[in-house]
Amino acid sequence: MNKISRWVIGCVLSSLLVPAIATANSGGEHHKKDKGLPPGLQKKVDQGQPLPPGWQKKLRRGDILHSDIYDRGHIVMPLDRDGRISIRVDDSIIKLDEKTRKILDIVNVITR
Incomplete structure (x- = not known):
């Protein structure tokens, strides 16, 4: 050759x-892609039903909060000067960056 x-x-x-x-x-x-909720949970959200109690455990600091969960939340503390907002979803208060929806902290509220 x-x-x-x-x-x-x-x-x-x-x-x-x-x-x-x-x-x-x-x-x-x-x-690393935002996959969203599984089809069964998405169906519950679409129908306005609450998510099961274990879904909060899947969220961690640094995760991006899915838009469906963000839309279900109620504002607890409005937007501050640093761009942070706190919302209440079911029995949790989620502190996050408003623009990116990056979770900064999660507090589970104990109700009696």
């Missing part, structure tokens, strides 16, 4: 490997 044949074969093999490497590296990003 001459040098040109080796070069052509090398280029072909390299071009086949590049997409495989790119796909392997980008695979971890899909879990």
Whole structure:
């Protein structure tokens, strides 16, 4: 085999490997998308029914609050000068950044 044949074969093999490497590296990003609520819970929200008590446990500081849950909330503390707002959803008060809906804190209210 001459040098040109080796070069052509090398280029072909390299071009086949590049997409495989790119796909392997980008695979971890899909879990960061805002997936929203599961279909069953979404149906309850659409009908105006309360969500089950365990849904709050799935929310954590740093998460982005889904728009359906945000829309169900009632403002407890209005927008402050830092762009933070507190809303009450069921038995929880959620403090978040108003523009990004990033959760800053969650307080579960105990009712008797």
